Amino acid sequence: MASPSFRPAKAPDLAQLSGAPLMADTPGKVFKTLERRIATLTSQLSPPPSCPPLISPSIASADDSYHRIHGEVPMKEASWGAVCDETGKEFTDIIYEKAVGEGIAKITINRPERRNAFRPHTIKELIRAFNDARDDSAVGVIILTGKGTKAFCSGGDQALRSSDGYADFESFGRLNVLDLQVQIRRLPKPVIAMVAGYAVGGGHVLHMVCDLTIAADNAVFGQTGAKVGSFDAGYGSSIMSRLVGPKKAREMWFLSRFYNAYEAEKMGLVNVVVPLEKLEMETLNWCREILRNSPTAIRVLKSALNAVDDGHAGLQELGGSATLIFYGTEEANEGKTAYMQRRRPDFSKFPRRP
C-alpha cells in the first residue's frame, strides 16, 4: 500500500491574506498579523509535529532478544497431499489437503463454475473435512479457501433455493451452512479464510466466522441478501456488527454494496491485503507463525475471544478447555484415583492459591 503523504505546507500568497485592516495598520502590526495568519494556515496544511506516521515502520525484524530467539518462519511453498473422505472416496464439491510435514490443513470449495456457491452437499463435505482436521492432532491450523482466483465463495446456490432452504439430492431444503458456521466458531484451532475474488452473500459470512482473513488485492466483499431476498440474522449480523461496528454493518446489509479489499481492510473485515500471487505464501506464513506458538494458549484464546458473544455455548467452549487442562493435573488425578480405589480423596497437599 502506498504510504500516505501529506501535502507540504507552502506559504500562502499575499493575495489570500490581504484583508482590509492590514493596509491601514503600522508595518510592525501588519507583519505580526501576517505572521499569525501564516502560522494558522500552515498548521492547517501540515501534520502537527507530534503526529505519528499512519503506517508505523515494521518491527517484525527488530534487533532485540525476542526477535533473535524467535526469528522468522521459512518462506517456502507447502507440499500438499490430498485427503479422501472417511470411506476412502474422493470429495466432489471440495478439495481437502494437508501440508506434508506441517500442521496445516487446506479446505477448498471446488465449484469455480458457480463462483464457488455452495449447495447442501458442499456443506456436508465441508463439515466432514473440518471434523477430520479437528480430530487430527497433527493439524494446528486450517485454511478455508475457494478454487481459482475469481471467488472465495458466492454464498448459497440460488438455482437450488426452494421454499424451505436449499435442496440438491433430497426432496426437502436445508440451511446447513449454519451448522458449518457454528462448527468453525467452536473448532479449537484457528481457521484462516484465504480470499481471492468474491466473498459475497453466505460466502461473506463464512469468511467472517473464520478467525483470520487474508485477502488478495482482487478480493471483493459484500452481502447481497437484501437484493436476492435472503438474510443471515445470526452470526452474519452479529459478528459483522462486532467486526465493522453497528453503523457499517447496517450499511453493508441495507445497501448490499460491494467493497474492495482495501476498503474491507480499513473496515476491520480482513487482517491483511496482499498481491494475488502472494496470497498462499502469505497465508502459509501466518499458519507457520501460529504453529510455532503454544496450541493450548491458542485454543483457550480462541474460546475466550468468542465467549461473550457466543453466550452459554461460548462459556461452555471456554469451560471445556479449562476442564481439559485440569484433567492433566495431579489434583484432578487424585480425585479419579481415589474413586477407582474406593477411598476418600486427599486434596490436602494441593495449594489453595490466592
Ligand SMILES: CC(C)(COP(=O)(O)OP(=O)(O)OC[C@H]1O[C@@H](n2cnc3c(N)ncnc32)[C@H](O)[C@@H]1OP(=O)(O)O)[C@@H](O)C(=O)NCCC(=O)NCCSC(=O)CCC(=O)c1ccccc1C(=O)O
Ligand atoms: C459473485 C458474482 C458477483 C460474480 O459475478 P461474475 O464474475 O460476473 O460471474 P457470474 O457470471 O455472475 O457467475 C458465473 C456463474 O456462476 C453462477 N453463480 C454465481 N453465484 C451463484 C450463486 N450464488 N448461486 C448460483 N449460481 C451462481 C452464475 O449464475 C454464473 O453461471 P452461468 O451458468 O455461467 O450463467 C455474481 O455471480 C453474483 O452476484 N452471484 C450471486 C451472489 C449472491 O447473491 N449469493 C447468494 C446470497 S444469499 C446466500 O448466500 C444465503 C446463504 C444461506 O444459505 C443462508 C441462509 C440463511 C441464513 C444464513 C445463510 C448464510 O449465512 O449463508
